[in-house]
Amino acid sequence: MIADLAAQPPDGVQAYRFTDRQVHIIDDDRDVRQSLHFFLNTLGMKVWPFACADDFFSNIGVLKPAPILLDVRMAKMDGMQVLEHLRREMITWPVIMITAHGDVATAVRAVKLGAMEFLEKPLAVNLLEEALASAFDTLDEGEAIAEQRQFASQRFDVLSPRELQVFSILAEGASNKVVAHRLGLSTRTVEMHRKNAMMKLGVRSIPEVIALAATANRRITN
Structure with missing residues (x-):
């Protein structure tokens, strides 16, 4: 009652x-x-x-x-x-x-x-x-x-497998040259993937990518 x-x-x-x-x-x-x-x-x-x-x-x-x-x-x-x-x-x-x-x-x-x-x-x-x-x-x-998590996750969904690979290594603190060596790509190609992926995500730096991944509950490092 x-x-x-x-x-x-x-x-x-x-x-x-x-x-x-x-x-x-x-x-x-x-x-x-x-x-x-x-x-x-x-x-x-x-x-x-x-x-x-x-x-x-x-x-x-x-x-x-x-x-x-x-x-x-x-x-x-x-x-x-x-x-x-x-x-x-x-x-x-x-x-x-x-x-x-x-x-x-x-x-x-x-x-x-x-x-x-x-x-x-x-x-x-x-x-x-x-x-x-x-x-x-x-x-x-x-x-x-x-x-917020769904919105952030949808952003990552538009990335290509190669762009995700590039970010997974960059998120470890590696340079573009290190990424290029590990993936067997040219440094210029890595820079292109990095630039395109950041435009898709709407971010300007790797720390922002990491923060967005945390919001999306996505693991981007190996």
Whole structure:
């Protein structure tokens, strides 16, 4: 259940903006699901409630990345097992644990498994809103990083195998002459490959190439 459901932010304090944001609920307590669904809807959020973890994972392929409000104690797969499964599947959606049976040991274990917040039922409105705001910030940051990685990776995709070979040696700190010797090319040919590849990547130096490769999560050295 949610405590202080009608509570309003103090005068002068701007409420969090959740309009059109999405959140998932995994809780086997029907009353809790309904209460959360109603309250989050009033904040403008789109809510996907699940009575058990199996239902959630069965539908995860069609779900958008979103914060998860996850109950600790559930039949079959409990909250901790859900966290472990999310970690194994490398699903990094922000998780807010909720429970009516909180203790320090459980909270510590949940955080170690990747939960970003641990809230006790009945849920206080201000704490829930703060946790969700933080979760959405984390999700947005992750999406921005993923977009940057994809953009950087696409740049490397346009390079030819020879250009990648040239960069793999240049990234070791080798000179154009050393690259030419190791690849059996003329120095002028290496310079041409280097110049063309840098134009494709939109960079001006080898350190910039290395930084771009790190963003793309690409290994360019042998």
